[in-house]
Amino acid sequence: MDLEAVRTFLAVLESGRFGQAADELSITQQAVSKRVAALEKELGVRLLTRTAHGAEATIDGQAFLPHARALLHAEARAIASVRPGSRALRVDVIGRRLAPAALLRTFHRSHPEIELDVVTLFDADAAVAALRSGTIDASFRAVTMPGRHLPEDIGALPVLDEPIELLTGPAHALASARAVTPARLAGHRIWVPGIVSGTEWAAYYADLAAEFGLTIEVTGPDFGTEPLLDTVADSPELATFVGAGTRLVWPEAHDLRRIPVHGPTPVYPHSLLWSLDNPHPGLLALREHLAAAGTEPSDAAALSGASGTPTASATSATSGPDIWTPSWARQRTRRPAL
Amino acid sequence: MDLEAVRTFLAVLESGRFGQAADELSITQQAVSKRVAALEKELGVRLLTRTAHGAEATIDGQAFLPHARALLHAEARAIASVRPGSRALRVDVIGRRLAPAALLRTFHRSHPEIELDVVTLFDADAAVAALRSGTIDASFRAVTMPGRHLPEDIGALPVLDEPIELLTGPAHALASARAVTPARLAGHRIWVPGIVSGTEWAAYYADLAAEFGLTIEVTGPDFGTEPLLDTVADSPELATFVGAGTRLVWPEAHDLRRIPVHGPTPVYPHSLLWSLDNPHPGLLALREHLAAAGTEPSDAAALSGASGTPTASATSATSGPDIWTPSWARQRTRRPAL
DNA sequence: CCTGCCCCACAACCCGTGGTTGTGGCCTGC
């Protein structure tokens, strides 16, 4: 479908005349006629009735009208999403099925007026570079990278220590456990596809495996969540890790189990990074939202009870001292003023 | 923006290779390259990074990605809205700012899976013809037309008697009245723009004016709700009629008043008409929704309290006997089984 | 390290879509 034809259709309807629409679009009346005729031919229905006074919408044209507007709005938003300056707030998340993504959804709900685009960068180095160049506005990362610390012009706000939970099918040996220790996972196969080597997420799982003698397979491409859940649901030996802050849904028949891991609780320390120079108005709102969400217990409760299988891990882990993080993520950083 | 280019961009991202996308789209690899390059040139940013292994999204490409999908979804819905057979449920309303439009909104909220298109036909004759031809699926109309009655293959369901309210600015002589009788409106100028002569809505106001000696000006084109409200808010003598079921919002400064009209209460008797042959699955859901909404007091309350200026007219009018309708709308019709 | 392969971009060419001008038919209102 030709968006110019759609735009022309709207122009004709709003002015009521082909010729007037032509003037607005700076083309000839004949071109307007051709465009509308082509659109009608493509759709197979008549959109406008031509009278001696001009044109008005047929029933099909009336039904098409709001969709035509929606189409052009979508086009405008798509263009705006990549326009430098005054574009949507662009936030980098380490993964789509971790707490930051869920937090962004709640942020979007409470601030629907702020356009939001979510991207995923390769690693923290790329994120910091993108923050400094203004390509992105904020990034959820672990505060410290291996062997280095943040530049001075990057702000950081600790947001959430997200516990890792085990996700198994009903036939798994640990399916009925109320909780497991990391040490008990030794020998079990844990499959976490879609982890790109070299990223901090890969480093996290490598450290976790080394610390407790786990077998974590990060091989294989990520075909999406559904195939992963299908595989885990059917397998008696394969399990996977999910963040406690994820909002997973699966078919009833899968009968999956989310099992908290305690003693110690492996957590991933999400922080928000941003450039101190960035003037984007949505950025302040995001930081305020996260600061509030981090302290309000209601949000933490909503987080842990995500998929209908309530767990107490999220709250207990952040309050309890017995947590585990990789060495390179252990030291906390300054917490700047908002 | 060329939707084919957007589609090509998505194909490249999903397959990861220009050549593979070319195969899927049945064009050459060079054409894919050209399309993406043209899109990038139009947007002014690079969307894909080309590597020896294929292509992957840049940050801008990632941000653009969901908008690209939304664009194509909007296109698909637009096409589906006019495709004969299996198209969205298409409902005719007599006006956008009357109770039926509000009822359709509540219906859409409770059945978001049912695609809905709203149109406005010229008059009841056109509506019945469109119902019988399958061009529309349902129509909110007054049951009886002047001098005729419904064909046998058209079903009818009385939905709501909607009281008419007076809308005035703060300087109007009746601005402080808690309620007025129709007779008291004689001599006041009442302006209802956008009424097309020959329609049943025009006949309704003509009958109302004749019955009580009112001055109702239905002249002039409809420039939309905002100009009407602007005019009424500033005028000490001009008022307008609105349906009690409308959900009007206006700027705080306007300080408009919705004044119930009682003694008798002019109501418009909305019924739903549909073709008994129509198999559209959404139609049954709509009829059930309306049947439930007509009996549940919660909906009636939500209706009358629409714009933040609570009125008791909707409920009292439907329960009280002292209502007025035009002679041609007075007799009730059969109420068929759902 | 060189070579071959794979993948994408550039160049030249060519057809068809979509613009223009010119004109005619139809309805309406004076």
Add this chain to the structure above:
DNA sequence: GCAGGCCACAACCACGGGTTGTGGGGCAGG
């Protein structure tokens, strides 16, 4: 009945977007 709008059809033309052919650049394997 005639004049004035308004839209559709026809002929023409230009350029966008397709094709084929070719070149450059990065990995991988010998």
